[in-house]
Amino acid sequence: MLGTWLVIGVSVAYLGVLFAIAFYGDRRADEGRSIIGRGTIYALSLAVYATSWTYYGSVGRAASSGVGYLSIYLGPTIMLALGWLVLRRIIHISHRHRITSLADFVSARYGKSVRLGGLIAAIAVVGVVPYIALQLKAVSTTFEIIRRAPRITQSSALDQVPLFEDTALYVALLLAGFTILFGTRHLDATERHEGMVTAIAFESVVKLVAFVAAGITVTWGLYSGFGDLFGQAARAGHTSLFTLGDSTGTWVWLNVLSLFAIVLLPRQWQVGVVENVDERHVRQAMWMTPLYMLLISVFVLPIAAAGLLRFGSGAEADTFVLTVPMAAGLDAVALLVFVGGLSAATGMIIVETVALSTMVSNSIVVPMLLRRGYSGRLAKLILLTRRTSIVAVMLLGYAYFRLAGESAALVSMGLISFAAVAQFAPAVIGGLFWKGGTRDGVMTGLAGGFAVWTYTLLLPNFAATGWVPRGFLDHGPFGVEALRPEHLLGITGMDNISHGMFWSMLVNVGCYVGVSLMSRPQPREQAQAVLFVDALHDPSRPRLWRDRVSVQALHEVLVRSMGHRAAAKALEGIDLQSEKDADADLVHHVETVLAGAVGAASARMMLTSVAGEEQLGVEEVMEMLGEASQVAALEERHRLARELHDSVSQALFSMTLHTRAVELALQKQGGDPDGPVARGITELRSLTQDALAEMRASLFQLRPDALREDGLAEAIRKQSAAIASREGVVIAVDAPGYRLSLDDRAEEELFRVVQEAVHNAIKHAGPSRIDITLVEEDGVTIEVTDDGTGFDPAAVSSSGMGLVSMRERMKRIGGGLVIASTPAGSTTIRAVLPPETRTAQAGDQR
Amino acid sequence: MRRGAGDDGRFTGLTVLAAAAGFVLFLPPLLTVADGGGTVAGVPAVAAYLFGAWLAVIALVAVLVRRSG
Numbered sequence: 001m002l003g004t005w006l007v008i009g010v011s012v013a014y015l016g017v018l019f020a021i022a023f024y025g026d027r028r029a030d031e032g033r034s035i036i037g038r039g040t041i042y043a044l045s046l047a048v049y050a051t052s053w054t055y056y057g058s059v060g061r062a063a064s065s066g067v068g069y070l071s072i073y074l075g076p077t078i079m080l081a082l083g084w085l086v087l088r089r090i091i092h093i094s095h096r097h098r099i100t101s102l103a104d105f106v107s108a109r110y111g112k113s114v115r116l117g118g119l120i121a122a123i124a125v126v127g128v129v130p131y132i133a134l135q136l137k138a139v140s141t142t143f144e145i146i147r148r149a150p151r152i153t154q155s156s157a158l159d160q161v162p163l164f165e166d167t168a169l170y171v172a173l174l175l176a177g178f179t180i181l182f183g184t185r186h187l188d189a190t191e192r193h194e195g196m197v198t199a200i201a202f203e204s205v206v207k208l209v210a211f212v213a214a215g216i217t218v219t220w221g222l223y224s225g226f227g228d229l230f231g232q233a234a235r236a237g238h239t240s241l242f243t244l245g246d247s248t249g250t251w252v253w254l255n256v257l258s259l260f261a262i263v264l265l266p267r268q269w270q271v272g273v274v275e276n277v278d279e280r281h282v283r284q285a286m287w288m289t290p291l292y293m294l295l296i297s298v299f300v301l302p303i304a305a306a307g308l309l310r311f312g313s314g315a316e317a318d319t320f321v322l323t324v325p326m327a328a329g330l331d332a333v334a335l336l337v338f339v340g341g342l343s344a345a346t347g348m349i350i351v352e353t354v355a356l357s358t359m360v361s362n363s364i365v366v367p368m369l370l371r372r373g374y375s376g377r378l379a380k381l382i383l384l385t386r387r388t389s390i391v392a393v394m395l396l397g398y399a400y401f402r403l404a405g406e407s408a409a410l411v412s413m414g415l416i417s418f419a420a421v422a423q424f425a426p427a428v429i430g431g432l433f434w435k436g437g438t439r440d441g442v443m444t445g446l447a448g449g450f451a452v453w454t455y456t457l458l459l460p461n462f463a464a465t466g467w468v469p470r471g472f473l474d475h476g477p478f479g480v481e482a483l484r485p486e487h488l489l490g491i492t493g494m495d496n497i498s499h500g501m502f503w504s505m506l507v508n509v510g511c512y513v514g515v516s517l518m519s520r521p522q523p524r525e526q527a528q529a530v531l532f533v534d535a536l537h538d539p540s541r542p543r544l545w546r547d548r549v550s551v552q553a554l555h556e557v558l559v560r561s562m563g564h565r566a567a568a569k570a571l572e573g574i575d576l577q578s579e580k581d582a583d584a585d586l587v588h589h590v591e592t593v594l595a596g597a598v599g600a601a602s603a604r605m606m607l608t609s610v611a612g613e614e615q616l617g618v619e620e621v622m623e624m625l626g627e628a629s630q631v632a633a634l635e636e637r638h639r640l641a642r643e644l645h646d647s648v649s650q651a652l653f654s655m656t657l658h659t660r661a662v663e664l665a666l667q668k669q670g671g672d673p674d675g676p677v678a679r680g681i682t683e684l685r686s687l688t689q690d691a692l693a694e695m696r697a698s699l700f701q702l703r704p705d706a707l708r709e710d711g712l713a714e715a716i717r718k719q720s721a722a723i724a725s726r727e728g729v730v731i732a733v734d735a736p737g738y739r740l741s742l743d744d745r746a747e748e749e750l751f752r753v754v755q756e757a758v759h760n761a762i763k764h765a766g767p768s769r770i771d772i773t774l775v776e777e778d779g780v781t782i783e784v785t786d787d788g789t790g791f792d793p794a795a796v797s798s799s800g801m802g803l804v805s806m807r808e809r810m811k812r813i814g815g816g817l818v819i820a821s822t823p824a825g826s827t828t829i830r831a832v833l834p835p836e837t838r839t840a841q842a843g844d845q846r
Numbered sequence: 847m848r849r850g851a852g853d854d855g856r857f858t859g860l861t862v863l864a865a866a867a868g869f870v871l872f873l874p875p876l877l878t879v880a881d882g883g884g885t886v887a888g889v890p891a892v893a894a895y896l897f898g899a900w901l902a903v904i905a906l907v908a909v910l911v912r913r914s915g
Contacts, residue, residue, distance in 0.1 A: 066890065066892065066893070067890070067892055067893045067896055070896055070900075073900075074868070074872045074896070074900065077868055077872075077900060077903060077904065078865050078868045078869055078872070079865075080907075081861055081862075081864045081865035081868055081903065081907050082861065082862060082865045083861070084857060084858050084861050085858050085861065085862055225888075226887075226888055226889050227887065227888025227889070228888075230885060230888050230889060230890060231888060234885070241890060242884070242885070242890040242891070242892065242893075243881060243890075243892060244877070244881045244892055248874040248877070248878065251873070251874070251877075252873055252874065255872060255873060283911045283914075284911070286861065286907050286911060287904050287905075287907040287908035287911060290900070290903070290904045290907075291904050291908075294897070294900055294901065294904065298897070301890070301893055
C-alpha cells in the first residue's frame with residue numbers, strides 16, 4: 001500500500017536531495033575544487049536528453065510500433081559520433097566568444113544580428129514550452145496513478161485535478177525556485193552553473209537505475225527472461241512488438257530529427273555547450289552517452305510486452321512502466337519508477353528553463369532595453385529578467401498543460417518540439433562549415449521554415465486539441481484541398497512529422513542557401529564567418545577597428561552591465577582610471593566579456609555607443625575570405641620573407657660590396673674613370689644597390705600589417721625577438737603594455753628608426769646586448785643602446801650608417817634624433833617625439 | 847604541434863567514418879534485412895539487430911577515443 005502522503009514525502013525528499021547536491025556542487029565550484037571536471041559527469045548531464053516523455057513514452061511507442069522508438073536514440077548516437085567534428089567545434093567557438101545560448105551563437109555567427117537572435121529565442125520558446133507542459137503532465141498523471149495503488153487507474157479515466165491539488169503546480173513552483181537558486185545565482189560571464197550540472201548528472205543516474213531495476217524485475221521476476229516474455233507475447237498475437245512499426249520513411253525522418261535534437265534542443269545546448277568545462281570531455285560523451293541511451297532502452301520492449309500481456313492491447317501503454325510493477329504488487333519498484341520519472345521530468349524542466357531564460361533575457365529583453373536607450377545599471381535588471389522569465393516559462397508550460405493536458409494531442413508535442421528546433425540546423429551547421437551563409441539567408445530560411453512548421457505541425461495539433469476547427473484540417477483553409485496542413489499539394493502516405501519536416505526543411509534550406517548566394521553580406525558578417533568557420537585553425541583576429549575609447553569608459557560599460565566585482569575581475573591588472581586609449585585587444589576583450597553577460601548582439605550595441613561602429617575595409621574582407629587558412633598563409637609569407645632575406649638579400653649585399661671594391665681597384669690601377677669599363681661598373685653598382693633596396697621593400701611588404709596590427713611596442717618586441725635569435729644577440733625591450741596613442745605615420749617612422757638603429761648596431765658595433773627603452777611621458781622617447789664599440793658621431797660620414805635617413809624620418813614627424821657615442825664605449829641613439837607634435841599630427845590626420 | 851594537429855584530423859576522420867557506419871547500419875536498406883518479424887534467440891530479430899549494430903558503433907567510437915589518448 002502506498003499512501004498519498006508517502007508518495008508526497010518521497011517526492012519532497014527526492015527534491016530535497018537534489019537541492020543538497022546542487023548546493024554542494026556550487027560550493028565545491030566556489031572553493032575551486034570543481035567536481036564537474038570529469039568527462040563522466042559531462043556525459044551523464046547530456047543524458048538530460050532522456051525526459052519523462054521518453055521514460056514513459058518509449059514503452060507506449062514500443063507497444064504500438066515495436067522498436068520504432070529506438071530512432072529517438074539512434075540519431076543522437078550518430079550525432080555524438082560526429083561530436084569531435086561538430087559539437088567540439090561549437091564549444092570551441094562558444095568558449096572563445098563567450099556565447100551563452102543557441103540564439104546568441106546564431107546571432108553572433110551572422111554579424112551579431114539582434115533581430116536574428118530574437119527570432120531564434122521566439123522559435124525556441126514557442127517550440128519548447130509545450131514540451132515542458134508534457135513533462136508536467138507526466139508528473140501529474142503518474143502521481144495520480146501511483147497514489148491510487150494498488151488500484152490501476154487508466155490515465156484517461158483521471159479527471160482534471162483541481163488546481164490546488166495538482167502536483168504539477170507544486171512541482172512547477174518548486175522547480176522554479178530551484179532554477180532561480182542554482183540557474184541564476186549570479187551574473188557570470190560564462191553562464192556556468194556547476195551545482196545544477198551536478199544535480200542533472202545525479203538525476204540521469206537515478207532515472208537509469210530506476211528504469212533498469214523495473215526492467216530486470218519485470219523480465220526475470222515476473223517472467224523467466226527475454227525468451228519466455230517474447231514467446232508468450234508472440235503466442236498472444238502481439239506481433240507489433242516484432243517489427244519496426246513505422247514505415248521506413250518515418251524511421252529515417254525520426255532518426256534525422258533526433259540527430260539534430262541532441263545538439264539543438266535548448267537544454268542540450270545548455271549542458272552540451274554552455275556548461276562544458278573542457279572540450280576533451282566531448283570525447284567521453286561520444287561513446288558514454290550513447291551507451292547510457294542503450295542501457296535505458298534495453299528493457300523498453302520487454303516492459304511493453306509484459307504490459308500488453310497483462311492489460312491487453314487496449315490499455316494505455318504510456319504508463320506500463322509504472323502499472324506493470326503495481327499490478328504485480330511490487331510497490332517499492334513502482335515507487336522507484338515514479339521517482340525515476342520525476343527525475344527525468346525535473347531534469348528536463350530545470351535545464352530547459354535556464355536555457356530559455358538566458359535566450360529571452362539576452363536576445364529579446366536586453367536588446368529591446370538598449371534600443372530604447374536605457375542607460376541605467378543593467379546588471380540587476382538582467383538578473384531580474386532571467387528570474388522573471390524562468391517563472392514565466394514555467395507557468396506558461398503549466399498553463400499549456402492545464403489547457404491541453406486532457407487531449408492526447410499533448411503527447412505528440414514531443415516530436416513536434418524536435419521538429420521546431422531542427423529548424424535551427426541549417427543556420428548552425430551551415431554556419432559552422434560554410435562561409436557564404438548570410439544573415440538575410442538565415443532570416444528568410446528560419447522564418448520560412450518556422451512558418452511551415454506552424455502550419456503543418458502546430459496548427460493540426462491545435463486542431464486535435466480543439467483550438468482550431470477540424471474542418472480546417474480535413475478540407476483545407478477555405479475548402480482548398482491542396483492546402484490541407486497535413487497533406488500539402490495533396491501528398492498522402494506520409495505521417496505528419498515526415499510531411500512537416502520535408503516541407504519545412506525544403507523551405508528552410510532552400511531559402512538559406514538561395515538568399516545567401518544572392519545577397520551581399522556586410523563586412524561584419526564576413527568577419528564573423530571567418531572566425532566561426534576557421535575557428536580550429538586559430539584565425540588571427542580580423543582587423544576590426546573602432547574609434548578610440550578610453551580604458552575608463554570601457555570600465556564604466558562593464559560596471560553598468562555586470563556590476564563592480566565582475567568588471568574588476570574582467571579588467572584585472574589594468575589601470576582603471578587611465579584616460580589612455582585602450583588598444584584594440586582590450587576593446588575586443590571587453591566586448592567578449594560583455595557578450596558573456598548580455599549576449600553578442602547587445603555587447604556590440606553597447607560598445608558601438610561608446611566606441612563607434614566597427615570598421616573593416618572591403619579589400620581586407622576579400623583577402624580574409626580568399627585565404628583558406630590565414631595562419632598558414634601568414635606563416636608561409638614569413639618563411640618566404642626569411643629565406644629571401646637570408647639568400648637573395650645577402651647575395652645582393654655582397655654584390656654591392658664587391659662591385660664597389662672592383663670600382664676602387666680600377667681607380668687605383670689608374671683606369672680611365674670615364675672609360676667604358678669604369679662606367680659599366682658604376683652602372684652595375686647602382687643597379688645592384690637599387691635591387692637591394694627593392695628587395696628590402698618587398699620583404700617588408702610580405703608582412704605589411706605587423707605594425708598596424710600589433711602597435712609600435714609589440715611590433716618592436718616581435719622584430720627584436722626575431723633579430724635576436726637570428727644574430728645571437730641579447731635584445732631587451734622595455735616598453736609599456738598598452739598601445740601608444742600614435743597615428744599610423746608616426747608609428748611607421750619610429751619603427752623604422754628603431755629597426756635601422758638595431759641594424760646599425762649589429763652591423764658595425766658587434767654588441768652582445770642591445771637595450772631598447774620606450775617611454776611615453778611628455779611625448780614619446782625611444783632609446784636604443786648597445787654595448788659594442790662606439791664611434792665619433794662628428795667624424796662619421798653621413799651616408800655610412802643611415803644616420804641621415806634616421807634624422808630625416810624623425811624630422812618628418814616633428815621629432816628629433818640624439819646620438820651619444822664615443823669610440824671607446826657604447827652607443828645610445830635617442831629618438832624623441834614631443835607631445836605637441838603628436839597632437840598636431842593627430843589633428844592633421846583627422 | 848604539427849603532429850598533434852595531424853592526429854586530431856585523423857581522429858576526426860575516423861569518428862566521422864564511425865558515424866557513417868552507424869548511418870548505414872541503422873537505416874534502410876540494411877535495416878530491412880532484419881525487419882521480417884522473426885526472432886533470434888527468443889528476441890525479436892529487428893531488435894537484436896539494432897541493439898547489436900548500436901553496440902558495435904558505440905564500441906568502435908570508444909576504441910577510437912581510447913586509442914587517440
